[in-house]
Amino acid sequence: xxxxKYNFKVLVVGDGGVGKTSLTVRFTTGSFREDYLSTxxxxxxxxxxxxxxxxxxxxxxxxxxxxxxxxxxxxYFKGGQGSLxxxxxxxxxxxxxxxDWVEQVRRYCGDIPxxxxxxxxxxxxxxxxxxxxxxxxxxxxxxxxxESSAKTNEKVYDxxxxxxxxxxxxxxxxxxxxxxx
Ligand code: G3D
Ligand code: MG
Numbered sequence: 001x002x003x004x005k006y007n008f009k010v011l012v013v014g015d016g017g018v019g020k021t022s023l024t025v026r027f028t029t030g031s032f033r034e035d036y037l038s039t040x041x042x043x044x045x046x047x048x049x050x051x052x053x054x055x056x057x058x059x060x061x062x063x064x065x066x067x068x069x070x071x072x073x074x075x076y077f078k079g080g081q082g083s084l085x086x087x088x089x090x091x092x093x094x095x096x097x098x099x100d101w102v103e104q105v106r107r108y109c110g111d112i113p114x115x116x117x118x119x120x121x122x123x124x125x126x127x128x129x130x131x132x133x134x135x136x137x138x139x140x141x142x143x144x145x146x147e148s149s150a151k152t153n154e155k156v157y158d159x160x161x162x163x164x165x166x167x168x169x170x171x172x173x174x175x176x177x178x179x180x181x
Contacts, residue, residue: 005048007057008167009079010160011109013101014086015094016067019119022150023086024062027160032151042076049161056164077108082167084159086117089147090126095133102141113166114143117159122149 012020021043026032028045043062048055061076083105087094098116105114116138118129131147138145144162148155 005055008081010058010060011080011083015097018086018088018094019150026150026156051165080109082113082163089118089129095129116143116145118147121147122152
């Protein structure tokens with residue numbers, strides 16, 4: 001098979017507790033841990049996906065919980081090629097933070113592909129941010145919108161693979177050298 005391999009740096013940002021680590025762990029290992037402990041420092045995860053016959057390795061940078069205490073370091077963002085901006089549909093405050101997170105990503109990474117993700121949709125009775133509100137904000141940001149559950153695994157794979165395809169298309173469009181090996 002004449003497969004190419006690419007390596008993209010993906011940032012998963014959003015307020016503490018929205019499910020960034022759970023989504024990342026679910027995507028890269030296929031499991032959900034109720035007892036997830038937030039660690040300090042940055043954690044890296046990687047997984048290779050097949051996007052229309054092209055093998056793409058995503059290296060996912062998880063913030064490790066320090067977003068609760070201080071702004072993330074520029075080093076975290078440096079070289080980021082795509083980002084998931086995550087909020088918790090049961091917590092409006094995390095929804096209100098979305099634009100700040102997008103601003104941070106834009107400041108350090110420029111015009112990279114971003115996907116807005118409303119997580120925890122399994123918590124039906126606790127839901128506070130409506131689907132239409134997510135759609136509306138995503139339109140304003142010019143970003144696609146997904147709703148996910150790291151717990152039930154709904155849309156988790158789809159979100160990361162869609163981001164991989166956007167980064168791939170974006171890199172080709174820009175005519176920039178893709179990082180391959
Ligand atoms: P963070 O990395 O953004 O800080 P975590 O968030 O992944 O650590 O998740 C924070 C809490 O939300 C965890 O619960 C986790 O189990 C829960 N969680 C994450 N995603 C989902 C989801 O899709 N559905 C539900 N129901 N819960 C989710 P605890 O209790 O450990 O704080
Ligand atoms: Mg975390």
